[in-house]
Amino acid sequence: MPTQKAYKTGSSPPEPPAPGVLRLISMRFCPFAHRTRLVLAAKGIEYETVNVCTKSKPEWFFSINPLAKVPTLQHDGKVVYESLVCNEYLDRVFPGRKLLPEEPLEKARIGMLQAVWDAKIISNYMKTKRTEGEERQDAFKAFKEGLSFLEKALASGGKPFFGGDEPGFLDYSVCPFFERFETTLHGDLALTQAEFPKILGWKAAMFDRPEVKACGFDTATYAAVLANYDPDFGLSA
Amino acid sequence: MHCSAVSKLPVRFCLRSQPTVKDMLSEKAMKTGSACPPPPGPGKLRLYSMRFCPYAQRTRLFLAAKGIEYETINIHLREKPEWFLEKTPMGQVPVLEKDGDIAIVYESLVCNEYLDGIYPDKCITPRDPLEKARQSMVLALWGAKVIPVYYKLVIGKDDERPAMARQFVDGLEYIESALTQPFFSGDDVGALDYNLWPWFERVPMLKARAGVQMSAEKLPKLTAWMERMSDLPEVKACSFSPEIHDRYGKTLLAGRSEYDLGLEE
Numbered sequence: 351m352p353t354q355k356a357y358k359t360g361s362s363p364p365e366p367p368a369p370g371v372l373r374l375i376s377m378r379f380c381p382f383a384h385r386t387r388l389v390l391a392a393k394g395i396e397y398e399t400v401n402v403c404t405k406s407k408p409e410w411f412f413s414i415n416p417l418a419k420v421p422t423l424q425h426d427g428k429v430v431y432e433s434l435v436c437n438e439y440l441d442r443v444f445p446g447r448k449l450l451p452e453e454p455l456e457k458a459r460i461g462m463l464q465a466v467w468d469a470k471i472i473s474n475y476m477k478t479k480r481t482e483g484e485e486r487q488d489a490f491k492a493f494k495e496g497l498s499f500l501e502k503a504l505a506s507g508g509k510p511f512f513g514g515d516e517p518g519f520l521d522y523s524v525c526p527f528f529e530r531f532e533t534t535l536h537g538d539l540a541l542t543q544a545e546f547p548k549i550l551g552w553k554a555a556m557f558d559r560p561e562v563k564a565c566g567f568d569t570a571t572y573a574a575v576l577a578n579y580d581p582d583f584g585l586s587a
Numbered sequence: 588m589h590c591s592a593v594s595k596l597p598v599r600f601c602l603r604s605q606p607t608v609k610d611m612l613s614e615k616a617m618k619t620g621s622a623c624p625p626p627p628g629p630g631k632l633r634l635y636s637m638r639f640c641p642y643a644q645r646t647r648l649f650l651a652a653k654g655i656e657y658e659t660i661n662i663h664l665r666e667k668p669e670w671f672l673e674k675t676p677m678g679q680v681p682v683l684e685k686d687g688d689i690a691i692v693y694e695s696l697v698c699n700e701y702l703d704g705i706y707p708d709k710c711i712t713p714r715d716p717l718e719k720a721r722q723s724m725v726l727a728l729w730g731a732k733v734i735p736v737y738y739k740l741v742i743g744k745d746d747e748r749p750a751m752a753r754q755f756v757d758g759l760e761y762i763e764s765a766l767t768q769p770f771f772s773g774d775d776v777g778a779l780d781y782n783l784w785p786w787f788e789r790v791p792m793l794k795a796r797a798g799v800q801m802s803a804e805k806l807p808k809l810t811a812w813m814e815r816m817s818d819l820p821e822v823k824a825c826s827f828s829p830e831i832h833d834r835y836g837k838t839l840l841a842g843r844s845e846y847d848l849g850l851e852e
Contacts (some may be wrong), residue, residue: 417727417728417731428717430717430724431727432723432724435723435727438716438719438720438723439717439719442716443717453704454700454703454705455692455704455705457700457701458692458697458700458701458704461694461696461697461700462692462694462697465677465694466676466677469677496676
């Protein structure tokens with residue numbers, strides 16, 4: 351597809367991907383699709399992108415994925431969706447660095463940290479964005495309590511990344527959100543070196559990775575799109 | 588990530604107060620203020636559960652299907668023991684504990700994959716990456732379309748129930764279309780079947796007590812699958828009778844679930 355512009359409601363469907371071609375249905379600023387873009391980059395997998403508007407979804411998208419959510423992968427008639435399902439599928443089917451451990455307990459630890467992320471970390475972060483005053487401080491405190499599990503995991507692992515010497519499955523799962531946290535975690539919502547030395551070290555190391563830089567945007571862009579949804583923000587007319 | 592890495596208290600704290608042998612053999616749900624049970628012995632597997640929890644039933648089904656020996660400690664989910672919250676920040680069942688609590692695993696689907704990892708013979712989790720992805724996507728649909736409605740249906744207000752009951756059946760239609768073979772996993776029962784089953788076991792109770800109308804005409808494949816599943820020995824081993832489900836369902840819908848229902852005094 352020559353254009354990155356997002357397909358909207360009422361659009362005609364794109365041609366299906368050619369045989370052997372991996373297609374990612376995405377939205378440039380979606381953090382969930384971002385997880386999959388990171389894994390594709392980390393493993394050096396070739397693919398083409400079709401962007402869709404996630405607020406005015408094209409009707410043709412529902413016939414590919416009944417939930418019509420990004421990311422969605424299409425590959426020789428196969429369809430895979432749900433960001434972490436996509437990521438596990440890519441990790442197992444394509445060559446390159448393995449992002450998921452084989453050892454059952456290590457693999458389980460990733461699943462458990464992901465559950466803590468969903469239940470305690472991201473939920474409370476979102477709460478800090480829509481509350482004020484004492485309620486916001488309480489949400490921030492709960493957010494930090496959740497983050498302490500990630501901090502402890504890094505501390506007991508003794509390596510720069512959750513995946514060890516290089517980023518793995520969990521690193522790419524949480525990185526898109528940490529990039530977006532930069533828009534609001536300042537001042538009274540700052541994460542301090544005293545409280546989160548490992549996470550702050552991890553963040554610096556992750557943000558320095560070439561694949562992370564290639565897939566991300568600057569904080570000002572994230573802030574602009576979070577304030578005013580525009581899937582085509584920054585693209586020339 | 589060891590238990591001690593996530594607990595605020597050191598693991599050894601648990602050993603100071605030993606429950607009696609009678610307590611250990613009881614199925615009664617352990618509450619706030621109870622003594623922390625000693626860890627399972629070396630090589631032993633323990634499941635923290637609640638007899639009527641559908642998520643814990645997913646793991647009990649895998650354990651039964653794989654023929655794994657284990658001990659159970661049931662947890663009172665409204666008055667959770669403090670020591671339980673030290674083991675899992677999520678404070679939910681199921682939780683697996685192995686080898687004197689070196690290994691603590693929580694989240695039902697994580698537990699189930701972990702069991703296949705440590706007991707690799709009779710592997711239930713699909714080995715083929717695309718099939719595993721397909722099963723995960725159906726579970727994602729189930730988690731998005733049906734489970735939240737189930738909870739609104741059982742915990743919600745009486746006047747909201749008719750709408751929730753209709754929405755529950757609408758959700759089942761998504762799953763009906765995913766059932767293209769005798770079982771969700773193909774010709775034989777597999778991971779997806781076990782991971783979906785617990786909510787279906789509760790359908791007769793939902794029909795009787797929550798106004799759910801699930802007909803064989805509207806959902807023929809699911810109806811036939813439910814009969815097939817009910818006949819499996821591992822499903823029977825983990826199930827309660829419709830009468831017990833109905834009695835428990837009454838307490839659940841009233842907001843006072845009786846976790847020890849059916850146990851002798």
